[in-house]
Amino acid sequence: MVPFRQFVLKVHSRCDLACDHCYVYEHADQSWRRRPKVMSQETIAWSALRIAEHVKSHGLDQVAVVLHGGEPLLAGPGRLLAIAEALESALTGLCRLDLRLHTNGLLLDDHFLEVFEEKGVKVGVSLDGDRAAHDRHRRYADGRGSHARVLASLARLRARPHLYAGLLCTVDVAGDPIAVYEALAEQEPPRVDFLLPHATWEEPPPTGAGDWLTAVFDRWVADGRPMAVRLFDSIESTSRGGPSFTEALGLEPSDLVVIETDGAYEQVDSLKSAYDGAPETGLDVFRHTLDDVAAHPGIRARQRGLDGLAETCRRCPVVDSCGGGLYPHRYRAGGFDNPSVYCADLLQLITHVRGRLRRTHELTSAQLGELAAGHGGAAAVGALAAGQASLRRVALTAAAARGPAWELLTRIDAERPEALAAVLAHPYVRAWAVRRLAGTAGEAHLGNIAAAAAIRAGVTATVEVEVREGVACLPGLGVMPTERTTISTADAWEPVRRLTAGGLSVVLEDTDPYRDCHQWTPAPRLTSEQALAWQELFAGAVEVIGREHPAYLPAMAEGLTTLTPLSPPAHGRDTSSAAREAFGAIAATLPADAETLALLLMHEFQHVKLGGVLDLFDLFDACDTRLFYAPWREDPRPLEGLFQGAYAHLAVTDFWRARRDPKGRERFARWRDDTAQAIETLLGSGTLTPLGERFVRGMRESAAPWLAEAVPAEARRAAQEERARHRARFDRT
Structure with a gap:
């Protein structure tokens, strides 16, 4: 038996709206007419007792109770307080109580909110969107719309965000999604x-719900998922093998029961849309336990998972997410052994x-912020790194020639996927794939990737590889000295050197042939003394960042995987770089001191992060070919170049802000003004997407x-x- 963990208490059976899509009053079941208007004190006490009895019997650590209707606020603040106190009294010491209320919002005033504040009741509100969509259905009996009053109530609720549970929106395909x-x-x-509006095969809904919801999903993703959406989150979770968060989807057994105002136990109340009496069990809180309810055939029917679905559903490729849809939506005269009436949608x-999940990974709105x-x-x-892992896998698949190396990779992916994932984490794998797809790199390097994966997986194999200057590079792993293009993964190889400090550990990459994707020339393979100099300076730089800019370190520890030494350029200035196709890698010349290396790392890792964001989201119109003045460049820059520079100079400005010497004060004064100016140029460009504008406004806030x-x-001057x-120099060019 599956114990109940969710309880809906119908505390009032009437409503102060006359919504034409309401399943309680406008559909087949009309049992509301014979029920008491409000739940009595006796029914409340028995309901609390039965829930506590069930909790003890099954050792539950938490239950959720939703106060519902009709319209629950019609019960009044005093009755709602009594219900909360009865539940609290019955369950204290037994389990945690998640107490919620769902309302149309019309009566939600400060008196109610004070009660909910006292008892920790979270409040959900029905809102069908903009005025046109909401007032199309959610009207008073005299035809007046309720939108304005609901918004006024929401303003009061939003002033207490800890009580704000969210919004429920009934889909209407006639409205603009x-x-x-x-x-x-x-x-x-x-x-x-x-x-989805409640409908059955006897009374089908209008077509178009699939198009409507798909349009909303795409906009939600483009906006960076500013709020949780239970329907979309459930599809994504079940698609990855996780749970559903709604009874409308998934194969999990139902654990919900309804208690009506007269104490009658009912199945999910949306069954009222099927036929008169559909949700009834014939049981009540006065005479029956919740275990009695759990044995009811109607409850059991919603707990059989895949076995409880129609044959058509069991054969469906998305059944693990859909789960046959909401149980009432399967009804056709004669029973529920049918697909959902919304099957196609x-x-x-x-x-x-x-x-979309296969194409990319997404970040939450908070993470983007x-x-x-x-x-x-x-x-x-x-999350950015996970997205890059997918991009590298896609790029590798597109670039790879099918042959022995590819077969070895697919075998490792099947048997030891973590070994292949470790190799794909190396930034320059994508750099090779991009170049291979452009026709400027050979296919032999695929063998090097396969050899590195095989060594990590402990697989002995003979592989044809690319050899340069007497070594075969094993991406992210090391090199194998050889003059032959065919190697055995059992042969001796030399591991890469690593730089470690303050919780960071990065590859000191001086061998990968595709590290030349940066705009500067990579340094040749380092001597032991040169590698030691890098280690000493890296440790000092990490110490500087940790002491003066600790907020940057967690991101670096997660995403900075590789540091590539550069050859000193002819101009002799410190040089650094990040490449869009090499997420996780920074290239730099060895500077004179740890403070300069700290600045270079902070600066370039900004480019790494923004490149990762731009690989996942459209922040601006890529068709905009205009060039802009960039305060840190002598040449005009395209919009992405200005975006990258402004984002990088958030860290540059922050670095100099911590310096109190005259040079530091002057640099801070300059870069804060120039960065702010660049941000305003971006915001005024007219080419940012809504998400891009939100992102740049976040930059402005910093x-x-x-x-x-x-x-x-003196520093300002x-x-x-x-x-x-x-x-002046820029204007002369």
Whole structure:
């Protein structure tokens, strides 16, 4: 038996709206007419007792109770307080109580909110989107719309964000999906539930729900997922083998029961849309335990998983996500052994979402916000790295010739996928694949990738490889000295050198032939003394960052995998670089001191992070070919170049901000103003996507406070003079 963990208490059976899509009043079941309007104190007490009895019997650590209706606020604040206290009294010491209420919002005033504040009741509100969509159905009996009053209630609820559970939106394909989505997002809900209008094969819904939801999903993803959406999150979770978060999807057994105002136990109340009496069990809280309810055939029917579905559903390729859809939506005269009446729509949506999952990885809205601010935590950069892993796999698959090396890779991927994943984590694998697809690199390097994976997997094999200067590079692993192009993975090889300090460990990459993707010439293989010099300076740089800029270290520890030495350029200045096709790698000349290397690492890792974001999201119109003034370059830059420079100079400015010497004050004064100017240029470009504008506004929020910081007049003057000289040089070119 599956114990119940979710309980819906119908605390009031009437409503102050006359919504024409309501399954309680407008569909087949009309049992509300014979029930008491409000749940009595006796029914409340028995309900609390039965839930506590069930918790003890099954050792449950948490239950969720939703106060529902009709409209639960019609019960009044006093009755709702009594219900909360009865549940609290019955369950304290037994389990955690997740107490929620769902309302149409019309009566939600400060009196109610004080009760909910006292008892920790989270509140969900029904909102169908913009005024046109909402007032099409959610009207008073006299035909007036309720949208304005709901928004006023939401304003009060949003002032207590810890009580704000989210929004429920009933889908109406007659409405504009994007207008609905934008209206919901404007209310900043922590979660949105999209509810397909209740329908059956006897009374089918209008077509088009799949198109409607797909449009909303694409916009939600493009916006960086600003709130949880239970429907979309459930599809993604079940597609990865995880749980569903809604009874409308997935194969998990139902663990929900409804208690009506008269104490009757019912199955999921949306069954009221099927036929009169459909949700009834004939059981009640006064005479029956919840274990009695769990034995009811209707409850059992919703707990059989795949075995409880129609044959058509069991053969469906998305059944693990769909789960046959919501149980009431399967009804046809004679029973529920049918696919959902929304079968085609669910197939369309799930297939679309899964296609997106295969193409890329996504970041949460919060993670994007962290990155926009200039830092980004380990989880955010980890998500970028996961996206890069997918991109490298796709690029490798596209670039690889089918042959022995490919067969070895597919075998390792099947038997030891972690070994291949470790090799694909090396930045220059993608650099080779990109060049191979462009026709500027040979296919032999695939053998080097396969050999590295085989060594990591402990697989002995003979592989044809690319050999340069007497060594075969094993990406991310080391080199194998050889003059032959055919090697055995059992032969001796030399591991790469690593730089370690302060929780960071990166490959000191001086052998990979595709490390030349940076704009500067890579240094030849280092001597032991040169490698030691890098280690000493790297340790000092990490110490500087940890002491003066600790917010940057978690992201670096997660995403910085490789440091590539560069040959000193003819101009003799410190040089560094990051390459878009080599996420995780930074290239640099060896500077004179640890402080300079710290600056170079902070600067270039900004480019690494933003490159990872741009690989996943469109932040601007790539067709915009205009060139812009960049305060740190002598040449005009395309929009992406200006974007990259502004983002990198958030870290550059932050670095100099910590320096209190005259040089540091002057650099801070210059770069804070120039970075702020570049950010305003981006915002005024007219070419940012909505997500791009949000990202750049996050950059602005980080840079804006710096403009108010006091800087010595001499430093400000020197910065202004240097800025003027730079602009004059630019204008002359």
